Amino acid sequence: MGSSYRQFCPVAKAMELLDERWTLLVVRELVSGSQRFNELRRGLPRMSPSLLSRRLHQLVRAGVVQRHVVGNDVRYVLTRAGHELRPVVEALGAWGIRWVGELGDEDLDPKLLLWDMHRNVDHAAVPDGRTVVHFRFRDVPADLRDWWLVITGGEADVCDADPGHAVAVTVTGSLRGLVEVWRGDLTWPEALRGGVVQVSGPETLRRALPGWFTLSGFAAVPRPTSPA
Template sequence: MSASYHQFCPVAKAMELLDERWTLLIVRELVSGSCRFNDLRRGLPRMSPTLLSKRLQQLAAAGVVERRPGDGEVRYGLTPAGQELRPIVEAVGAWGIRWIGEIGDADLDPKLLLWDMRRNIDHAAVPPGRTVVAVTFPDVRAPHPRAWWLVIAGGEADVCDEDPGHEVTVSLTAELRALVQVWRGDRSWTETLRSGQLRVHGPEAVRRTLPGWFTLSVFASVPRPPASVSA
């Protein structure tokens, strides 16, 4: 835990745990359904495994996270105390999307975007069988790959940064910032298609239904303040 604020205020005591770097984002991942160490890493791609392990230990010691051994693999879950952080995480996210509108180039991460898309799929809307969405970001530079594949089958989905070798159902070519803005609810799918910053290749029926396969970010529906108020 971080150094004590030496205040009896419960806000100060809570922040001694929660204002450690990455800590609340780990809680965000657990709230979003990640439970395995590797899944947590994929949701926090710029966090080192060593630091992730340390933060999980701190959260477990504080009674926020519990380790659940089973099937040869440790899983992590929120305790009742951790579950009480869900509305706090949601409120912070809603506040952030309303009032922190600026996104720097360094904030754009294709791995995080595809991982979040993967866990916000409406599987009932996806065609039966195996569906493969190929996504290309021509403007992305190393160390991030430009090409990604989202493989959806049997109510499950996975993200690949190497060609999985399956037939592609539909292909997206997009500017990374533009697709992030669509995902966040900052602009519409139709508007981005018209701008040419997003292009879809595949059968017409698939192109027409594709937007409905994804429920967008949980914060996409948060009302934004009027431009004059935001400024």
């Protein structure tokens, strides 16, 4: 845990734990349902494994997380104290999407976008069997350009290499454009009409695609009509 603020204020005491770099984002991932180390890494692709281990150890020591080990399966599970941080994370996210400025290019990450999309699939809306969605981002380096989302049996998986299955639909566009759709800054119809995103495949699947995802939990947050 970081150095003390030397204040009795409960905000100060809470921030002694939570304001260290990446800590609250680790909590965000745990609140979102990630439990295994590799799941947490995929939700925090720019965080080093050693720092993630350190932050998890701090959260365990603080009683926010419990480490469960069954054989080779290690999971990090929120305690009651950890679950009580959910409204804190949600309030911060809602405030951030309302009041923090535009995204910089360095904020755009296809790994995080696809990981977030995979856990927000509306499986009841996706056709039965295996459905593969190919995403191609035309404005990123070649090694990050192509991604596949494989949806089957109530589960979804993200692949950065062709899984070899037939593709149902292909989504092509700018990374920024799809991030803006995901965040609710731009609607699917606006993105499609403006050419920011194109969807190719059978017409019924093209039309259905937007309904396969529930979008980010912050997409529906009302935005201010003018600066404060």
